[in-house]
Amino acid sequence: MSLLEPEGVAGLPGSPDSRVVTAGRVRGMGAFLVAIAVLAALAFGVATPAGAHATFTLGAPPAVAVAPLEMSVRFVAVVCALVCAALGVLLVARRGARGSYLIFSLGVVAFVWSFLTWAARGTDLNFVQMLAATLISTTPLVYGSLSGIMCERSGVINIAIEGQFLAGAFLGAMIASVTGDLWLGVLAGAVAGAAFGWLLAFLSLRYGADQIIVGVVIVAFCTGLTNFLTAQVLTPYQATLNSPQTFSPIAIPLVDKIPVVGPVLFDQNVFVYLAAVLVVVVNVGLFRTRWGLRVRSVGEHPHAAETVGIHVLSVRYRNVVLGGLIAGIGGASFTIGSVGEFSSEMTAGLGYVALAAMIFGRWRPFGALGAALLFGFSVSLQSFLAVLNVGIPSPFLAMAPYVITVAVVSGLVGRVRPPAADGVPYRRE
Amino acid sequence: MTPDVTPGVAAGAAGATAGGGPEPAVPARRNPLRGLVEANVVVVTALAIVSSLLIGGVLIIATSPTVLHALGRIGSSPGRALGVAGSTVGDAYAAMFTGAIVSPSGLGHAITTGHGWTAVLTPISETLVSATPLILAGLGVALGFSTGVFNIGAQGQLIAGALASLYVGFEVHLPIGIHLPLVVLAGAVGGAVAGFVPGYLKARTGAHEVITTIMMNYVFLDLLNELLATQPFQQPGQSNAISRSMPATARLPHLFGAGLRANLGFVVALALVVAAAWFMRRSTSGFAFRVIGSNPKAGRTAGIDVRKVTTAVLVMSGALAGLAGMATLSGTDFFLSSGYGGNIGFDAITVALLGRNRPVGVLLGALLFAALDVGGRNMQAATGIPLDLAFVIQAIIVFFVATPALVREVYRLRETGASLGQVLSKGWGG
Numbered sequence: 001m002s003l004l005e006p007e008g009v010a011g012l013p014g015s016p017d018s019r020v021v022t023a024g025r026v027r028g029m030g031a032f033l034v035a036i037a038v039l040a041a042l043a044f045g046v047a048t049p050a051g052a053h054a055t056f057t058l059g060a061p062p063a064v065a066v067a068p069l070e071m072s073v074r075f076v077a078v079v080c081a082l083v084c085a086a087l088g089v090l091l092v093a094r095r096g097a098r099g100s101y102l103i104f105s106l107g108v109v110a111f112v113w114s115f116l117t118w119a120a121r122g123t124d125l126n127f128v129q130m131l132a133a134t135l136i137s138t139t140p141l142v143y144g145s146l147s148g149i150m151c152e153r154s155g156v157i158n159i160a161i162e163g164q165f166l167a168g169a170f171l172g173a174m175i176a177s178v179t180g181d182l183w184l185g186v187l188a189g190a191v192a193g194a195a196f197g198w199l200l201a202f203l204s205l206r207y208g209a210d211q212i213i214v215g216v217v218i219v220a221f222c223t224g225l226t227n228f229l230t231a232q233v234l235t236p237y238q239a240t241l242n243s244p245q246t247f248s249p250i251a252i253p254l255v256d257k258i259p260v261v262g263p264v265l266f267d268q269n270v271f272v273y274l275a276a277v278l279v280v281v282v283n284v285g286l287f288r289t290r291w292g293l294r295v296r297s298v299g300e301h302p303h304a305a306e307t308v309g310i311h312v313l314s315v316r317y318r319n320v321v322l323g324g325l326i327a328g329i330g331g332a333s334f335t336i337g338s339v340g341e342f343s344s345e346m347t348a349g350l351g352y353v354a355l356a357a358m359i360f361g362r363w364r365p366f367g368a369l370g371a372a373l374l375f376g377f378s379v380s381l382q383s384f385l386a387v388l389n390v391g392i393p394s395p396f397l398a399m400a401p402y403v404i405t406v407a408v409v410s411g412l413v414g415r416v417r418p419p420a421a422d423g424v425p426y427r428r429e
Numbered sequence: 430m431t432p433d434v435t436p437g438v439a440a441g442a443a444g445a446t447a448g449g450g451p452e453p454a455v456p457a458r459r460n461p462l463r464g465l466v467e468a469n470v471v472v473v474t475a476l477a478i479v480s481s482l483l484i485g486g487v488l489i490i491a492t493s494p495t496v497l498h499a500l501g502r503i504g505s506s507p508g509r510a511l512g513v514a515g516s517t518v519g520d521a522y523a524a525m526f527t528g529a530i531v532s533p534s535g536l537g538h539a540i541t542t543g544h545g546w547t548a549v550l551t552p553i554s555e556t557l558v559s560a561t562p563l564i565l566a567g568l569g570v571a572l573g574f575s576t577g578v579f580n581i582g583a584q585g586q587l588i589a590g591a592l593a594s595l596y597v598g599f600e601v602h603l604p605i606g607i608h609l610p611l612v613v614l615a616g617a618v619g620g621a622v623a624g625f626v627p628g629y630l631k632a633r634t635g636a637h638e639v640i641t642t643i644m645m646n647y648v649f650l651d652l653l654n655e656l657l658a659t660q661p662f663q664q665p666g667q668s669n670a671i672s673r674s675m676p677a678t679a680r681l682p683h684l685f686g687a688g689l690r691a692n693l694g695f696v697v698a699l700a701l702v703v704a705a706a707w708f709m710r711r712s713t714s715g716f717a718f719r720v721i722g723s724n725p726k727a728g729r730t731a732g733i734d735v736r737k738v739t740t741a742v743l744v745m746s747g748a749l750a751g752l753a754g755m756a757t758l759s760g761t762d763f764f765l766s767s768g769y770g771g772n773i774g775f776d777a778i779t780v781a782l783l784g785r786n787r788p789v790g791v792l793l794g795a796l797l798f799a800a801l802d803v804g805g806r807n808m809q810a811a812t813g814i815p816l817d818l819a820f821v822i823q824a825i826i827v828f829f830v831a832t833p834a835l836v837r838e839v840y841r842l843r844e845t846g847a848s849l850g851q852v853l854s855k856g857w858g859g
Contacts, residue, residue, distance in 0.1 A: 203828065203831070203832050203835065207832040207834040207835050208832075208834065209831045209832040209834075209835075210782070210831055212579075212782070213782040213827065213831040214828070214831060214832075216775075216778050216779055216782060217779060217782075217824050217827045217828055217831065218824075219775075220775070220776075220779055220820060220823065220824040220827070221821060221824035221825065221828070223820065224817045224818070224819075224820030224821035224823070224824055225488075225817075225821050227815065227817035227820070228488070228492070228815050228817035228818050228820075228821055229492065231815035231817065232492040232493075232814070232815055233492055236494075349643075349646075349647070352581070352643045353643065355639065355643070356639065356640040356643055356644065359637050359639060359640055360640060393655055393659075395651040395652065395654045395655035395658075396651070396655060398647075398651045398654075399647065399648050399651040399652070401647075402644035402645070402647040402648050402651075403644070403648060405640065405644050406630070406636070406640070406641050406644045406645070406648075409630075409636045409637065409640050409641065410630045410633075410634040410636035410641070411634065413636070414634050414635040414636065415634075415635025416635075416637060
């Protein structure tokens with residue numbers, strides 16, 4: 001139930017899955033597209049010398065070689081501005097809200113394309129690498145938000161994702177380093193995450209502790225503990241305890257030869273593939289199976305669920321432990337997925353960003369994936385722009401992912417409704 | 430179930446135990462001590478502190494090579510092994526105590542000779558200094574929680590407040606009587622502006638404050654980095670990211686002489702504890718806040734403008750966090766550098782929850798956290814055990830305080846009539 005439901009804003013009370021877009025918001029989106037179209041035409045088109053060209057590298061060895069794409073900046077700006085403006089006008093003029101988000105996204109893609117062309121004027125931009133980097137920044141967020149979804153769909157708030165990340169990253173690195181077996185590292189990460197999921201479930205379900213307090217404290221605890229153990233144990237024995245291998249990318253035969261798409265999607269490490277599989281599995285599980293129906297009913301109306309014979313607390317226990325397990329695997333991806341060692345607070349608050357992605361994605365796996373991709377793309381965009389030297393000071397570039405998220409959440413997403421019993425302790429009557 | 434439980438708590442306990450299997454029924458005669466002590470807030474908190482120190486001791490033993498080495502020979506020389514373990518843990522906690530509260534030997538020396546009082550009072554003074562920003566930011570977070578608003582943005586608001594204070598500090602030239610109040614006010618205004626943005630966005634567009642405040646933490650962190658590297662904030666002639674420093678007229682005066690860092694900031698924090706307690710308990714707006722926090726529907730029916738309250742809460746919460754940023758800048762640091770504020774914004778959340786969202790609770794929680802922090806620093810310097818142990822202990826204390834039922838079970842305490850395990854936060858407030 002929503003706290004402050006202003007009339008006419010998206011989101012009906014009743015279902016967390018309702019997606020009502022009001023006419024006002026659709027018109028606002030249209031006007032926004034027209035505005036950025038004008039901006040693109042002026043800033044990237046008119047203000048750029050006629051002869052300026054940009055080159056997008058679409059794949060060079062060892063990836064699939066594709067001829068680079070060379071474009072006139074002004075031409076791209078004009079075409080993209082026209083497309084963007086046309087989509088904006090379409091949004092303003094049409095009736096009905098179906099597909100508004102899709103049209104809006106296409107308009108934004110056109111704008112971003114012309115912005116990239118402008119930013120890369122007179123030089124090269126490795127487009128494939130940029131998209132691949134997007135996936136890498138997205139992956140931990142996907143694990144984190146799926147963990148949140150698992151817990152919250154059953155009615156338990158998991159604000160401890162950051163802590164479960166750290167635990168998974170730490171133990172994953174240590175076990176992989178000691179045993180030399182990366183898969184044992186993944187397993188250890190999963191176990192560490194699940195252990196803190198269990199702690200959350202134990203304290204909040206068995207003893208009725210406030211879920212948010214326990215969650216916040218698990219983060220503080222894991223931060224303190226991993227810092228303590230890093231200083232006390234890992235650093236003195238760095239070579240044996242904290243020098244794991246990392247998973248190398250695995251190219252999937254045949255599909256990895258598809259130009260552009262192949263190197264981006266099908267030449268990644270196991271963590272990326274597993275994240276993709278998990279999104280599908282959790283989505284199907286939650287919305288297409290008996291298990292999912294039970295979980296959602298426990299998250300929405302536990303008393304009704306109990307009445308039909310569902311054991312509310314067991315469902316919650318199981319989901320919170322599973323959620324912790326997923327976050328723990330995500331944590332392991334920080335160390336044995338790419339960096340190859342654990343360092344203090346290396347998750348850098350991404351657990352909280354994952355939480356935001358979960359809310360932003362309306363507690364749905366594909367929604368969270370979309371949110372995570374948007375965030376991942378802005379992270380990758382800002383690091384590439386920093387290299388291209390477009391004249392924006394780097395701290396402002398670093399802000400971009402966060403500002404974009406705030407803008408999207410305020411402008412597009414609006415009010416969201418969590419599962420009705422989320423965070424409410426269950427007492428049997 | 431013991432026979433002495435009240436019906437309300439029994440129902441709660443039945444619900445809580447259902448997930449973990451039935452609670453083993455302990456016959457009263459098997460444990461004659463059971464039920465002698467009531468599980469009230471003071472007892473639970475004290476036991477939480479003791480338990481966390483015990484667990485901390487185990488951690489020290491389990492990770493110290495010398496202790497493990499001695500324990501490896503526990504068969505041949507058990508006395509020595511236990512002695513090493515005991516002295517390692519004992520030294521660590523003794524260093525923590527002397528670092529945070531007082532050194533007994535120094536105190537004795539000061540009493541007998543009449544000299545060295547500054548050294549004796551330094552630990553307490555440092556604890557007060559550390560507690561000041563935690564109290565202020567903790568009050569802000571607690572205010573939000575009691576109104577059902579989840580402000581995770583204290584870190585960003587603290588930076589915003591510090592930046593505003595700093596600007597007024599070095600840009601304005603006035604006598605201290607006018608300048609200092611302006612600096613303090615600027616801190617509050619800076620934080621309030623940072624709190625207003627998520628408040629306005631939530632009221633206007635419904636954007637969830639958890640998302641917007643988290644994101645704004647990063648925005649202010651990056652903004653700080655940018656401003657520290659550019660004029661007018663950067664210290665002239667510096668290539669490092671270090672700000673100009675506060676002039677003497679913009680510094681909070683010391684409370685107990687120049688030798689001790691305790692300053693007026695702590696008094697400001699105390700005054701705001703009193704003010705916050707009055708506001709929440711006695712004022713009409715505070716009443717509206719509490720109504721919205723406990724039952725938004727009832728509030729709306731009673732004609733309270735929920736949107737206005739949400740924005741107001743985030744503005745006030747931000748102002749308090751901004752004052753926390755001001756207090757450290759103007760009280761002890763006098764300049765800003767990258768990463769200013771450390772982890773205070775997040776510790777403030779824990780402190781608010783530890784203090785059960787009540788102003789006095791926040792004050793006590795902040796003092797405890799500050800003592801562990803300051804003491805932990807001394808422990809690290811004296812024994813080489815990482816300061817992070819103090820953070821682990823802080824976290825374990827809150828685990829136990831948040832689950833009084835667990836403490837009750839472990840220590841076989843009698844139940845109280847009042848339920849201690851009440852839910853303090855309101856989830857996503859959605």
